[in-house]
Amino acid sequence: xxLRLDRLRVEIDGSEILRGLSLDVPSGRVVGLVGPNGSxxxxxxxxxxxxxxxxxxTVWLDGDDLSAMPLRESARSVxxxxxxxxxxxxxxxxxxxxxxxxxxxxxxxxxxxxxHELCRRAMELMDVAHLADRGVLGLSGGERRRxxxxxxxxxxxxxxxxxxxTNHLDVRHQVELLSLLRTTGTTVLVVLHDLNLAAAAxxxxxxxAEGALVAAGTPREVLTTELVREVxxxxxxxxxxxxxxxxxxxxxxxxxPVSP
Ligand SMILES: Nc1ncnc2c1ncn2[C@@H]1O[C@H](COP(=O)(O)OP(=O)(O)OP(=O)(O)O)[C@@H](O)[C@H]1O
Numbered sequence: 001x002x003l004r005l006d007r008l009r010v011e012i013d014g015s016e017i018l019r020g021l022s023l024d025v026p027s028g029r030v031v032g033l034v035g036p037n038g039s040x041x042x043x044x045x046x047x048x049x050x051x052x053x054x055x056x057x058t059v060w061l062d063g064d065d066l067s068a069m070p071l072r073e074s075a076r077s078v079x080x081x082x083x084x085x086x087x088x089x090x091x092x093x094x095x096x097x098x099x100x101x102x103x104x105x106x107x108x109x110x111x112x113x114x115x116h117e118l119c120r121r122a123m124e125l126m127d128v129a130h131l132a133d134r135g136v137l138g139l140s141g142g143e144r145r146r147x148x149x150x151x152x153x154x155x156x157x158x159x160x161x162x163x164x165x166t167n168h169l170d171v172r173h174q175v176e177l178l179s180l181l182r183t184t185g186t187t188v189l190v191v192l193h194d195l196n197l198a199a200a201a202x203x204x205x206x207x208x209a210e211g212a213l214v215a216a217g218t219p220r221e222v223l224t225t226e227l228v229r230e231v232x233x234x235x236x237x238x239x240x241x242x243x244x245x246x247x248x249x250x251x252x253x254x255x256x257p258v259s260p
Contacts, residue, residue: 001062001077001158002027003048003187009056010043010211017043019211020057023189025159027062030181030188032198035208036232041163041191042083044208048161048189049080061159075103079157081148081165090135093147097123100154119154125180126150127173141168149177153184162190166197199223200246207231220247 003025010018018040025031033041046052048059050071059066066074079100091099097119101111111119123129126146136144145168152160160181166174174194178201181188192198198205199219207215207222209231215222228236228249235252 001187002060003159003189004060005044005048005057006060007057008044008047008054008059010040010047010052011055017211018047018054021208021211021213022057023206023213023216025187025189027187028185029203030190030201032202032205033189033191033208034193034195034198034205039208040211041208043211045080045082045161045163045189045191048159049078049082050074051082072103076155077157078159078161079152079155080161081145081152081163083163083167088137090137092133092135093123093128093139094119094132096136096147097128097150097154100151103155115154118156119150122150122153123147125153127176142170142173145169146173146177157186159187159189160184162188164191164193166192166194195223195228196248199248200241200244223247223249 005021005023008018008021009016021040021044023031033044035041043052047054050066053067061069061074061077098111100119100122101115120129123132126149128143128146128150131139131143131147136147139147145165149165165177169177174197178197181190181201190202202219204217205219205222206213207227214231215227223238225236225238228234236249238247238249240246241248
């Protein structure tokens with residue numbers, strides 16, 4: 001399913017948070033959204049999972065205006081892992097993942113055998129099957145994050161929207177999650193802070209600064225020394241990953257103070 005952000009504008013209390021953002025996420029592709037803190041990345045995602053109605057512009061799903069779709073219909077198509085995702089209720093891991101099926105169920109209809117299998121598989125993919133009977137509130141931050149990704153996968157979404165999904169994850173689970181995104185065939189829009197992971201995981205990257213898109217293209221086209229300096233104010237060299245050839249950034253920190 002194609003996802004298209006078309007001249008999105010968001011204005012809150014008189015300040016323009018998104019200023020005409022347009023970004024295409026072609027069907028089955030992984031597109032990363034990067035940018036400094038406060039540049040509007042989460043706000044853009046909120047418009048896609050309908051937590052926020054844009055002040056202007058349109059989100060298109062396969063050419064259909066998202067705002068004109070019944071909520072239930074868009075909830076079946078779009079799954080989101082947000083910064084706020086979580087629960088104050090101590091559901092078990094298995095129950096939490098099963099909640100991913102909610103948009104597909106009618107009333108109190110129980111899960112089918114296929115749906116149970118889907119949930120089991122999502123838990124295995126996210127390496128949380130061994131935690132199935134544990135309460136989510138007793139999990140570590142990274143374990144809980146993986147459970148929430150499993151819930152999103154169990155939903156069988158056609159579009160997956162992820163806001164910093166690697167937060168709290170150890171390096172193995174970061175690598176596994178981003179590798180998985182490339183194999184699901186789902187359309188993915190993902191906010192990432194780690195530009196090197198974005199370069200490795202994304203087919204294309206959009207760069208936001210102060211609510212506007214300042215660059216978009218393949219990681220190699222976008223992640224240049226100049227852009228990183230201009231947008232993030234950081235000195236970096238771009239090198240080729242010796243194993244994959246992906247562009248990778250080496251950051252220069254301020255020199256150490258000379259000891260007396
Ligand atoms: N409901 C709101 N009311 C007022 N300001 C808001 C609201 N939501 C977002 N903002 C402001 O809009 C700007 C963009 O916020 P957003 O969360 O989209 O940024 P971000 O790029 O995701 O940042 P980060 O990298 O820190 O997560 C910020 O300055 C934020 O304070």
